[in-house]
Structure formats: structure tokens, C-alpha cells
Amino acid sequence: MSFGERLSKALHDAETSQSELSRLLGIRQPSVNAWVKDKNQPETKRVAEIASALNVDAGWLLDGRGDGVGSLMTATLGKFVDNPSDNSTSSWAVENDLQQTGAAWQIIKREQQEAPVRVGVICEQLGINLVEKLGPDSLCGSIVKDGDDYTITVNSMHHPNRQRFTIAHELAHYLQHRHLIGDGVVDDALYRSNLSSKIEREANTIAARILMPDHLLEYIGAQEEDDMEAVALRFGVSRQALALRLGQITFD
Numbered sequence: 385m386s387f388g389e390r391l392s393k394a395l396h397d398a399e400t401s402q403s404e405l406s407r408l409l410g411i412r413q414p415s416v417n418a419w420v421k422d423k424n425q426p427e428t429k430r431v432a433e434i435a436s437a438l439n440v441d442a443g444w445l446l447d448g449r450g451d452g453v454g455s456l457m458t459a460t461l462g463k464f465v466d467n468p469s470d471n472s473t474s475s476w477a478v479e480n481d482l483q484q485t486g487a488a489w490q491i492i493k494r495e496q497q498e499a500p501v502r503v504g505v506i507c508e509q510l511g512i513n514l515v516e517k518l519g520p521d522s523l524c525g526s527i528v529k530d531g532d533d534y535t536i537t538v539n540s541m542h543h544p545n546r547q548r549f550t551i552a553h554e555l556a557h558y559l560q561h562r563h564l565i566g567d568g569v570v571d572d573a574l575y576r577s578n579l580s581s582k583i584e585r586e587a588n589t590i591a592a593r594i595l596m597p598d599h600l601l602e603y604i605g606a607q608e609e610d611d612m613e614a615v616a617l618r619f620g621v622s623r624q625a626l627a628l629r630l631g632q633i634t635f636d
């Protein structure tokens with residue numbers, strides 16, 4: 385298979401259009417089309433971003449090695465990662481095997497410069513529609529795919545902190561589980577859906593990482609002298625979400 389054929393297969397498997405990928409990478413659609421048509425090939429650095437966005441192995445995408453199946457949490461980018469995750473030694477740091485690479489994570493990282501992290505702005509910049517809608521208490525939110533468009537709906541009856549967590553949770557499905565979304569995923573009050581509980585736990589973990597990045601946890605944790613209540617307030621999250629992020633509890 386040529387590079388273009390592998391990219392075409394990866395796009396198809398991830399149910400991602402060329403224009404959607406170009407938007408994720410922040411480039412023009414004809415560039416993606418030229419790669420698919422084998423008229424041009426992206427830089428190695430860019431291949432890692434594409435692989436991460438489409439959840440395939442970067443080595444496979446680059447030269448056909450391996451089977452092209454990326455693991456959910458650890459897209460094995462190996463040496464192709466130009467921006468390895470930080471090796472923070474903060475007491476707030478928790479074990480992390482999530483590769484925060486790819487164009488979408490670049491957008492998220494820009495918004496993670498200060499707390500509270502603006503999840504609505506992240507949706508906007510990723511081209512995801514965000515809808516606030518009155519719903520029963522038993523429903524947190526959903527992510528629905530319509531053509532090339534994704535819509536996240538959040539229950540406007542819930543506390544603003546809960547809404548922020550829900551949006552981050554649905555964003556996690558978009559980032560990490562796009563190939564599993566199908567026509568849509570609806571999360572109940574306990575973030576359970578038609579997806580497996582393993583996938584849902586993963587989405588909660590990623591949501592907490594979106595809302596509370598390492599460097600801000602370290603900074604704000606020190607400023608507030610590790611006062612959990614005060615730290616949660618600064619992040620606009622619940623105590624429970626903060627505890628989840630710190631590995632003190634797990635959502636099940």
C-alpha cells in the first residue's frame with residue numbers, strides 16, 4: 385500500500401473526512417487531498433499528528449510497518465513524537481499514559497494556560513457544535529455525528545461545574561473514541577452509555593486531564609496550599625472530579 389492508500393484507509397476507518405482532518409491539523413483541505421492522491425507526502429512530524437488524530441500507528445502510516453491499529457490510550461508514536469509528554473515531578477502528578485499529541489491537543493493546550501479551562505472555546509475551535517439543553521437529571525449529555533459535523537449536547541439543568549465536566553467527557557469521546565461514536569453516544573447521570581465501562585472510565589480520566597492539566601495543578605495546588613476545596617473552585621470542577629484527577633478515587 386502507498387502512503388495515500390494507508391491514509392485513505394485510516395480516514396475511512398476513523399469515519400473522518402479530508403476536510404475534517406485538515407481542520408484538525410489547521411491546514412488547507414487540498415494538502416490532505418494531495419497526500420491521499422500520493423501527489424505529496426507530509427513531513428514525518430506531521431505524520432505523527434495525523435496518526436494521533438486518526439488513532440492509527442504512526443510507524444504504520446509512515447511506511448506500512450505493523451498492523452495500523454493504534455491502542456486507545458497510547459498511540460505508539462515512538463520517536464516520531466516531537467513533543468513528548470512532560471516528566472513532571474509534581475506531587476500532584478498522576479500516572480499518565482495518555483499521549484497528548486495531535487492537532488486537537490494543540491488546541492486544548494492553548495486553552496490550558498489558565499484555569500478554569502474554557503471547554504466551550506475548545507469545542508468552538510475544534511468546529512464542534514455545543515448545545516445547552518434542558519434535560520432530565522438522569523442525563524448528562526451526548527455527542528452526535530451528523531455527516532462531518534459533531535454536536536455535543538449538555539444538560540443545562542446541571543450545576544455549571546458538572547456541565548463543564550460533561551463537555552470535557554464528550555470531548556474525550558471525540559478525541560479518543562471517534563471510531564466508536566457511530567451515530568452518537570448518550571451519557572446518563574453516571575456517564576454510562578452504550579460504550580463499554582472501560583471506555584467510559586477512560587473518557588472520565590481524559591475529561592479530568594482536559595480540565596486540570598499537570599502544570600496548572602502544580603501551580604494552583606501550591607498557591608492554594610493543597611486546599612482541595614480552594615483548588616476545585618479555581619478549576620471550576622467538583623471535589624469529586626479533582627479527587628478523580630489526583631487518582632484518589634475512580635468513577636465506576
Ligand SMILES: [Zn+2]
Pocket residue numbers: 553557569570571575576577584587
Ligand atoms: Zn461517555
